[in-house]
Amino acid sequence: MADRPYRDTRTSGSTGPARTTGPADGAGWQPPEHEVEPAYQPVQINRADGTWTVGRINGWWRPSTGSRAWCRVRALGRGETPVWVPFDPERLLLLPACGT
Template sequence: MADDPRPHTVATRPATAAAGWQPPEHEVEPAYQPVQINRTDGSWSVGRINAWWRPGGGAQAWCRVRALGRGEAPAWMPFDPEHLLLLPAGGI
């Protein structure tokens, strides 16, 4: 069997998360972080980050976000402070 000249790499994260994509469960950190979500139409909604995934090598962190009161399923997305505004989790 001849050696395959193509490099063998494993993607640590997709360029864009397809619907239903999830990182390896053992690498996911549970969280409870309220956020405001800046939607593509320019509106804002309240939501919550309920998990973080930080791939190695200094790659961008991803978070699982759920918009509250909209009936939407949680979705993984790269953390972008221009689209996700972190809110205080509690207290002063």
């Protein structure tokens, strides 16, 4: 996931100065922890080079009602650190967490 960074370009509105929020503020960006919903969701990650790899979503965050959900995702087996990205069903294919 780290090979395709996301930029959040939301602004504070037409009357105030433009501001950038979210992961564009830096690689270590995180939403307020009390707003994060813990998760354990296996996913297939579509990488920038077109390959797929297995990963895990371990947190969900929605900045406000009606806005796009963000998830903390990490590719498994590569030693990558988790990153926050907007959820994109074309890049993150949710897999069953349990069942037969």
